[in-house]
Amino acid sequence: MSTKKNSTKYIIQLKDDSKSSIKKSEKDLSIKFTSSAELNSKVRAQDILSSGNGLFLKNLGLAIVEDYEVARLHSMTNASSNPIIYWEEERIFTPVVELDIINEMKVQMQDLSNKLGQLEELIKESKTTNADQNYTWGLHAMGMELCKYTGKGVDICILDTGFYGKHPDFKDRNITGKSFVSGEKWDIDGHGHGTHCTGTAAGHFSKTDNKRYGVAYEANIAIAKVLSDSGSGSTSSIIDAIDNSLEKGYKVISMSLGSPVRIGEKPSPIFEQVGRKALENNSLLIAAAGNDSSRPSLPKPVSSPANAESIMAVAALDESLKVARFSNGGINASNGGRVDIAAPGVNVFSASSKNVGNGDLYRTMNGTSMATPHVAGLAALYWEAFPNLSAEGIWLKLEKKAKHLTNQLVRDVGQGLAQTL
Amino acid sequence: MKIYLAVLKDDVVLNTDILNYFVDMEFKILDYYPKFKMLKLECKKALNQTSLKYVKSIEEEKTFNI
Numbered sequence: 001m002s003t004k005k006n007s008t009k010y011i012i013q014l015k016d017d018s019k020s021s022i023k024k025s026e027k028d029l030s031i032k033f034t035s036s037a038e039l040n041s042k043v044r045a046q047d048i049l050s051s052g053n054g055l056f057l058k059n060l061g062l063a064i065v066e067d068y069e070v071a072r073l074h075s076m077t078n079a080s081s082n083p084i085i086y087w088e089e090e091r092i093f094t095p096v097v098e099l100d101i102i103n104e105m106k107v108q109m110q111d112l113s114n115k116l117g118q119l120e121e122l123i124k125e126s127k128t129t130n131a132d133q134n135y136t137w138g139l140h141a142m143g144m145e146l147c148k149y150t151g152k153g154v155d156i157c158i159l160d161t162g163f164y165g166k167h168p169d170f171k172d173r174n175i176t177g178k179s180f181v182s183g184e185k186w187d188i189d190g191h192g193h194g195t196h197c198t199g200t201a202a203g204h205f206s207k208t209d210n211k212r213y214g215v216a217y218e219a220n221i222a223i224a225k226v227l228s229d230s231g232s233g234s235t236s237s238i239i240d241a242i243d244n245s246l247e248k249g250y251k252v253i254s255m256s257l258g259s260p261v262r263i264g265e266k267p268s269p270i271f272e273q274v275g276r277k278a279l280e281n282n283s284l285l286i287a288a289a290g291n292d293s294s295r296p297s298l299p300k301p302v303s304s305p306a307n308a309e310s311i312m313a314v315a316a317l318d319e320s321l322k323v324a325r326f327s328n329g330g331i332n333a334s335n336g337g338r339v340d341i342a343a344p345g346v347n348v349f350s351a352s353s354k355n356v357g358n359g360d361l362y363r364t365m366n367g368t369s370m371a372t373p374h375v376a377g378l379a380a381l382y383w384e385a386f387p388n389l390s391a392e393g394i395w396l397k398l399e400k401k402a403k404h405l406t407n408q409l410v411r412d413v414g415q416g417l418a419q420t421l
Numbered sequence: 422m423k424i425y426l427a428v429l430k431d432d433v434v435l436n437t438d439i440l441n442y443f444v445d446m447e448f449k450i451l452d453y454y455p456k457f458k459m460l461k462l463e464c465k466k467a468l469n470q471t472s473l474k475y476v477k478s479i480e481e482e483k484t485f486n487i
Contacts, residue, residue: 227486232484234482239426239454259485259486274459
């Protein structure tokens with residue numbers, strides 16, 4: 001068995017194509033040239049070259065030789081009397097247009113590959129395990145689709161009407177609770193408001209239609225029932241629950257409750273003391289701004305306890321990112337009753353208690369009560385991301401990251417729409 | 422009967438003398454929240470009918486709603 005060696009061809013340019021010049025070249029190169037005029041079906045160019053002869057292309061004045069000594073070609077080209085004026089090794093040519101297209105495609109494929117890699121990273125980081133998930137408008141507005149934080153390990157305490165403890169969406173969650181309302185258990189929620197707020201702050205997605213409605217879905221949930229099943233409670237129940245929360249070291253305390261105040265009324269020194277002590281204990285109190293307004297003609301001042309300087313006040317936005325018609329504003333700002341931030345509070349879908357009405361597990365509600373747990377959930381995400389930050393640091397970060405809302409007054413929406421990290 | 426919440430002054434330490442003072446002033450102590458230095462008090466009298474020592478601020482219990 002023999003192996004054919006790849007031959008190398010050289011193209012030679014002669015000084016002229018006169019017979020005398022060709023003869024001289026044949027003599028100097030020690031090679032016999034066959035003219036291309038002699039080629040036919042029996043005498044092929046490759047046969048001539050393979051036999052050690054050269055091929056003279058009579059119409060071009062060029063000759064082709066195969067496997068010739070390069071050093072000899074060099075010396076003959078440099079000699080002034082030599083008939084060879086130029087030579088070069090045969091090159092491989094491909095169609096230029098096709099190459100351009102291929103190169104362009106290579107660049108585009110590399111670009112696409114980079115983008116796919118980035119997308120892959122994003123999907124991995126966001127831990128979005130269920131590709132069919134869709135989000136409530138509120139979570140979408142806060143940028144939750146791209147958020148990689150889950151609130152893992154952060155305790156959120158919800159002060160409200162309690163929680164429906166048998167809700168299937170919370171089956172495997174770490175939930176503790178205590179009732180501060182005489183004769184009513186924390187895990188029944190005969191109103192549904194508390195379950196809805198808990199769902200927004202720390203729920204995940206609806207197991208029936210796969211809609212994501214909760215912010216910090218890996219946070220630890222603590223329920224403090226401070227409002228009765230009729231939806232009302234007292235100052236002392238709330239203070240008792242906050243005292244208990246600080247004792248337990250809960251980081252985020254969400255209060256979707258309020259008591260209206262008059263224009264010019266100063267904040268309660270009681271709640272100012274509570275809010276300040278909470279911050280000193282590294283807990284952040286977040287409260288609803290209140291729903292007493294009838295906009296645009298009649299905005300009302302931020303309710304108590306949200307009007308305390310040391311408690312974060314949350315206003316409600318509708319789906320067009322405008323302040324909700326019922327949401328209270330910073331009318332008493334000179335006394336500390338400002339709105340600090342805003343969040344979705346109209347048509348908010350979340351969990352509900354089966355012990356209410358027709359026993360639905362989900363419900364859509366309106367109110368600054370619905371806006372508040374959005375911010376509470378975000379605070380848990382921020383704390384997961386920045387575990388060493390103080391409560392005041394988390395507050396400042398939430399405000400700093402908030403999305404400025406054009407054509408909305410700071411009086412009504414504070415620093416703007418709360419955003420995820 | 423009215424329920425009040427009172428924040429003690431910063432330099433006040435809740436001891437027997439202080440507790441007896443509130444009893445003498447016809448206040449029944451219902452609870453104490455140490456994290457906030459706050460007392461929950463019960464009294465027949467309205468706030469404008471009395472003045473209290475040792476107290477930084479006091480207000481009547483309010484109702485809060487959803």
